[in-house]
Amino acid sequence: MWARExxxxxxxxxxMYVRGSILYDDGFGSRQxxxxxxxxxxxxxxxxxGFVDPEKPGYNYGS
Incomplete structure (x- = not known):
C-alpha cells in the first residue's frame, strides 16, 4: 500500500475493509x-x- 493510499x-x-470466513470443527465434531x-x-x-463493524450491515463491500 502506498503512502498516498x-x-x-x-x-x-x-x-479499507477485511472480509473473510472461518470453517472449523467444534468440540462435538460438527462443522461450523x-x-x-x-x-x-x-x-x-x-x-x-482501527477496524470496526460496518456502518451498513449487509452491504457487500468489495464486490
Missing part, C-alpha cells in the same frame, strides 16, 4: 462456518483508528 484511508476518503467483515474507521478507538 494510507493517507486517504486515514482521512476517510477511501474505504462463520464469516466476517470489518471496515477501517479513522475515528475508532478514541481517534487512533
Amino acid at each position: 494510507r493517507a486517504e484511508i486515514r482521512r476517510d476518503e477511501s474505504i 462456518y462463520s464469516s466476517f467483515c470489518r471496515v477501517h474507521s479513522s475515528t475508532a478507538f478514541d481517534g487512533k483508528g
